[in-house]
Every structure is written in C-alpha cells, then in structure tokens.
Amino acid sequence: MPKTVPADYQSRVRKPHDFDAFWDDVLRQAAAVPLEAEVVPDPLRTSDDVEVFEAFYTSLDHVRVASWYCRPARRAERLPAIMFLPGYQMDPPIPKEWARKGYIALSVAPRGKLRSNRHFNPGYPNLLTYNIVDRHTYAYRGFYVDTWRGVDFLLSRPEVDGARIGVVGSSQGGGLTITTAAMRPEVRAAAAGAPYLCGFMDAIELTHTYPYEEINDYLRLHPERLAEVENTLAYFDGINFAERIACPIVMNIGLQDNVCPPETGYALFNRIGASDKQLNPYDGHGHDAGRSRHGAIVDRFFAERLLSER
Amino acid sequence: MNQVPLNFREYWQETLASLARYPACPELEPIPLRSTAFATLYGVRVTSVGPYRLFGYLSIPAGTGPFPAIYYSPKYQSVLEIIPQGTANLIRSRYITFSLAGRGQRNADTPYAAMFPGLLTERIGDAAAYIFRGIVADSVRGLELLLTRRELDPTRVVVVGNDLALMTSTLTSGATHVVAAPALFYKTAELAIRTHAYPLEEVNDYLRTFPARAEAVRRTLAYYDLRAFAPGLTATTLLMAGAPGTLFDAQALKPLVNALSAEVTVHESEQSLYRDGLYAEQWMATQCGISDLQRILPEHWRD
Numbered sequence: 314m315p316k317t318v319p320a321d322y323q324s325r326v327r328k329p330h331d332f333d334a335f336w337d338d339v340l341r342q343a344a345a346v347p348l349e350a351e352v353v354p355d356p357l358r359t360s361d362d363v364e365v366f367e368a369f370y371t372s373l374d375h376v377r378v379a380s381w382y383c384r385p386a387r388r389a390e391r392l393p394a395i396m397f398l399p400g401y402q403m404d405p406p407i408p409k410e411w412a413r414k415g416y417i418a419l420s421v422a423p424r425g426k427l428r429s430n431r432h433f434n435p436g437y438p439n440l441l442t443y444n445i446v447d448r449h450t451y452a453y454r455g456f457y458v459d460t461w462r463g464v465d466f467l468l469s470r471p472e473v474d475g476a477r478i479g480v481v482g483s484s485q486g487g488g489l490t491i492t493t494a495a496m497r498p499e500v501r502a503a504a505a506g507a508p509y510l511c512g513f514m515d516a517i518e519l520t521h522t523y524p525y526e527e528i529n530d531y532l533r534l535h536p537e538r539l540a541e542v543e544n545t546l547a548y549f550d551g552i553n554f555a556e557r558i559a560c561p562i563v564m565n566i567g568l569q570d571n572v573c574p575p576e577t578g579y580a581l582f583n584r585i586g587a588s589d590k591q592l593n594p595y596d597g598h599g600h601d602a603g604r605s606r607h608g609a610i611v612d613r614f615f616a617e618r619l620l621s622e623r
Numbered sequence: 624m625n626q627v628p629l630n631f632r633e634y635w636q637e638t639l640a641s642l643a644r645y646p647a648c649p650e651l652e653p654i655p656l657r658s659t660a661f662a663t664l665y666g667v668r669v670t671s672v673g674p675y676r677l678f679g680y681l682s683i684p685a686g687t688g689p690f691p692a693i694y695y696s697p698k699y700q701s702v703l704e705i706i707p708q709g710t711a712n713l714i715r716s717r718y719i720t721f722s723l724a725g726r727g728q729r730n731a732d733t734p735y736a737a738m739f740p741g742l743l744t745e746r747i748g749d750a751a752a753y754i755f756r757g758i759v760a761d762s763v764r765g766l767e768l769l770l771t772r773r774e775l776d777p778t779r780v781v782v783v784g785n786d787l788a789l790m791t792s793t794l795t796s797g798a799t800h801v802v803a804a805p806a807l808f809y810k811t812a813e814l815a816i817r818t819h820a821y822p823l824e825e826v827n828d829y830l831r832t833f834p835a836r837a838e839a840v841r842r843t844l845a846y847y848d849l850r851a852f853a854p855g856l857t858a859t860t861l862l863m864a865g866a867p868g869t870l871f872d873a874q875a876l877k878p879l880v881n882a883l884s885a886e887v888t889v890h891e892s893e894q895s896l897y898r899d900g901l902y903a904e905q906w907m908a909t910q911c912g913i914s915d916l917q918r919i920l921p922e923h924w925r926d
Contacts, residue, residue: 314926315923315924315925315926316923316925318923356832357828357829357832358740358828360827360828360831401708402700402702402704402708403700404700404701404702404739404740406821407740407821409819409824410819413819427701427738427739428738436729436730437702437703437704437729438657438704438705519922519923520921520922520923521711521712521713521921521922522708522709522710522711522712522921523704523705523706523708523709523710523712524708526712529712530656530657531656533659534655534656567895567896567897568923569895569897569923569924570897570923571709571710571711571896571897571900571921571922571923571924572708572709574922574923575923597895597897597898598895598896598897599709599895599896599897599898599900599923599924600708600709600896600897601894601895601896601897603895604894605866605894605895
C-alpha cells in the first residue's frame, strides 16, 4: 500500500512582503485594457436545449482570449453562472453540461491554449517555466489575469445574475479556481479539485512527473537560478492566495495523486481563509481526485449556493 | 455490426501504399532541457503521407540496451506529451519511449491546425478524404520509425493509446503488445446518440447540422470501426474498458473482444486513475520483463 499522506503537511512557500502590491499593480494594468467582449453564435454546436457561442475578450497585454459560452435555450431572464477553468494540457471543453444543469456557463482558454495562442504560445511542455526567473513576465501572470477577466466577461452579460457566479476546475483548473476565488470577490462559490499551481517547490520534490517535472528539468539545466525561480513562483503559488478566499469552497484531492501531490492539497486547504470550506480526500484515487464520487457533491454545492438563491 | 466495407482491405492498403511513397526522412535533435542522467530526449521530425511533416519526442535510456519500447500513438488532444501526464519520469530509464503528434496537433500544426472539438468530424462525409485516414497513416509512420532504432528490443514493443493504438498495430507489423482504450471508433454512430459527451458529441453536432450526410458518415466510419481491425491484430492486448455502465464498459466491448484474434486481457475501469494506471503499468512491466517496477512508478503509487 502507498504511504500515508500527512494532513498537516507544511509547505515551504513563503509569502513575499510585496505580494499584494505586485498583484494590485497587475490588476491596475489589466483594468486599463478594454474588455471588448464579443459573442459569436456557433450553430454547429448548438442543440435544442443549449445555445453555444464562441466568446472572446481582451486581457492583460492586449491578448485576445477565447472561450466557450453556453446558455440554456429555455431560461429565466437572469441565471447564475459557472466559470469552468481548464487543466494544464486540456483543450477547454464546451460546457454544455453546466448549461443543462441550469447555469450560464463559460469555459475559458487562457493565453497559450488552443484558440488563444495567436499572441502567446510558449507550448506544452514549456508554459510552466516560461520566463520563470521574472515575475513581471512569467507566463502565469497573464494566464491568471485571463481567468479573472472571465468574471468581467460574465458580468458584462445581461442574462447573468452577477450575484451568483461560481468557479470550478480540476488540476490546473483547480489552481486557477483558487486564484480566481481569491482575487475576484464577485465569486460566490468555488469548487477546486486536485489543485495544481500550489506548493510548486514542494511538489517538485514530492513527485517527478510532468507537468511539475518541467521545473526540475529547468533547474537541472540552470541550477544557479534556483533562488530566482523560487522567488518568482512565490508570487504565483495558490497557497499564498488562499487566505484571501472568502466565499464558500469545496475541495477534493486524491491521496495517490501522481500529478498534484496531495500534501500540497492539504497545505492549501489549511490556508484557505473562508469559514465555509470543506475538503474531501479520496483514498485509492489518483489525479481523478475521486471525481466519480465527488461530482454529485459539487453539483449539490453549487445548487445550494447559486441555484437556490432565486 | 455494420457491414465491414467490401473494400476495407483495399482502402487501407491504398493508404499504406500512399504512405510508402514518402520516405520518412527523419531528423533527430537532442533536447538537453529534457535529457537526464538516465535518458536522452530527442525531438523528431518525420514525413508522413501528404506529404506532411510530423513531430515526436523520442527518449532513449542511458546504457547499451536493448530496451523495451513504448510507442504512444497520437492522442485526441492538441497537446503532445513527452510521456503521459503523471507517468514517472524514471520510466524513461527502462523503456525507449516515443510519442507522436499526428497532423494538426501542436508541433505538427503547420499547415493544418486541428480543433478540439472538431477533428473527429473533419471531412467525415468523404471516406477517401477523412482526416483520420492521414492520422492513422501518421501513427503507422511513427511506429515504423521507432522500429528502426538499434537500441530497441523488437520482442518488447508496446503501443499505447486510444483506438489508434489498435489500428496501428494491426496495419503494420512490429508491435508485440497493445494497451488500448477505445474512445472514438468503436460503434461510433451507435454510441454517439447515447451520450452528450465530447468527443462523440461531435458526431451528434455534425449530424444535427448535416442530416443529409448521415449515410456518408456511416460509410466513412465503417472503415474505422475497431471490429473490422480486430481479426488482424496479433499483438498481446490489454483493453482498457470503461467503468460498468459507461459507454465503453466491458459488456459493450464484448463484440470487439470476441473479434480479436490476439490474446486479450480486459481491465474494467475502477474509476480511479491510480488503480487503472497502476494496473496498466504492472501489465506492461510484466509483459516486458521489467523486474523493478516500484522504482519507475510515481512516488504516490509506490509501496
């Protein structure tokens, strides 16, 4: 049997003293960029019950971000919305299932993803270490903002009830759910699975699988840059965002997760600031983080917090 | 099942003949960033039918070999991985690994960039021009290239992937083992109407938009149905079935299993990437005579 994972695992990440100032500055830069939201009907993907659109908006550095936007064909005037955030190498899916559950649904393709890679395309593998020695140009600076701007996109839509926005994702999507819930107070409920981008420097010692292994590859070639890498990643570590989360949040991790070590999931959860927080650790599960059992919990979680607030 | 097209053999012979007209012209470039003390990684450029230039990642273990090999046939996603996400990097110390991007995937997306969703129905109304005809040829070319490596032990060559793994191993010789998880080309039209999940939903989208093309789509898919390939497969096979009650569960795959002439083991998903993944790793290691499996498992899977 695999080893037991300590629930009180302590991450080595430290919060930089200017963490908040750094991100406040990034947000200021982003706010100066007009959203230029656009929705284009996609008749091929639209069915009787769900209308599908390709949606676009402009983000930091004037990068154009693509997304899928779905809404129930038969709906009330204003509905709650779910923003789905993608895994590291996942092609962002069309979130029809969320629309079928009664939500407006947005599935974001942050920069570098398929359909959002015209201006920025570091590739996979590579995204994780792109400009990793410089927090001001590190890949995830814009990538994070792209997901946060998704909230602005939803708020720009007349059919979205801006007081009922939820965020969901697993793996990288779980990590992005953490940062989005932390940085956007409009988010009223969040569900993060197997969160990636949390405890980077712990993860590269706890596991030697991709994508975290990209960092080990980089440091093997450039060992002298260790301090710079660690310094940059501290600004992007979900654990350092966690105390800002105030909305209800549910998390799930797999205790045999070979991609995002469960130790980092525990460290993250212990730092989340919200009082309404729940962690579901699944023994016998890997990077799926118990999805087959946890899916119903997530559905109920959002339904109680978003659908029932009519 | 749908009738196997009368010219099934000719269709694929013609495809392979077209592929044979283009020499592979491989270019290997070491990638120091992804090379370790235990394995060297190369970026590989190779020509397929079209002509179309593909890209792959080839990893060669340190030492003299010969080594068993794992060929990761093209996946249904835009990203090309060196080894599948979550696989211990140390697997590259025991196996030669080769992952290939089919046309349209990243690093092989010039001049054609595939969309996901979208690829599954690209030119699906015309069997002769269907995009997967080229992608299957790409996958065959990848295996052919791998088999040219002098470090490789030809008695231990595992092809891993979705439906393409099984098709590739049938269309060309050299694979001794197959690990396949059907997802695209098993009873496609029949199963698509029972789901809203992509990628099969692409077929539903397409037929809803172009209902007049239903018969043409059915004709095209008949050339790709795994049941038509199954009698030709000789490699020892591990079939990764879905969990009970899902579209590709063991019960649903029975006609495929019955049609396979190869020795086959069916693993029904336990809905755990840990348990399913560990089963596949153990199966491959046993088949390939890898005695120190624990060492090349991810840390969180080890005893």
